[in-house]
Amino acid sequence: MNIMLVSVTERTREIGLRMAVGARNAAILLQFLVEAAVLSMLGGAAGVLLGVGFSAIAAVLGHFPFTVSFPTIALSLAFSAAIGIGFGYYPARKASLLDPIAALHAE
Numbered sequence: 001m002n003i004m005l006v007s008v009t010e011r012t013r014e015i016g017l018r019m020a021v022g023a024r025n026a027a028i029l030l031q032f033l034v035e036a037a038v039l040s041m042l043g044g045a046a047g048v049l050l051g052v053g054f055s056a057i058a059a060v061l062g063h064f065p066f067t068v069s070f071p072t073i074a075l076s077l078a079f080s081a082a083i084g085i086g087f088g089y090y091p092a093r094k095a096s097l098l099d100p101i102a103a104l105h106a107e
Helices: 002-010 012-020 025-062 070-096 100-105
Strands: none
Touching: 002 012, 002 025, 002 070, 012 025, 012 100, 025 070
C-alpha cells in the first residue's frame, strides 16, 4: 500500500494530465489496480521461485522426496494478486478522485 501511495503522489501531474485530456475516473482506478496486482504477483512469483528452489535444495541435501503442486502455486499467485488489489484499492481510489486542475498545479 505504501508503494502505491508513493506512486500516486509522485505521478500526480501525470494523473492530472490524463484526466485533463479526457481519462475517466474508472480508467485511472483500473490503471493503478492493475499496477498493484502486477507488482504483487511479481513478488509472489519471486517468493514461489525462491520457495521451490530452497525446497529442492533441502530435498537433495536431506535425501527426501520433493514434489511441486501446481494448484498450490496458482493459488499462491492468485492470493498475491488479491492482496495487491485489496491494498492497492485505496491509493487507486485516491488517484481517481484527484482534481485535474489541482493535480496539474502540484509539484
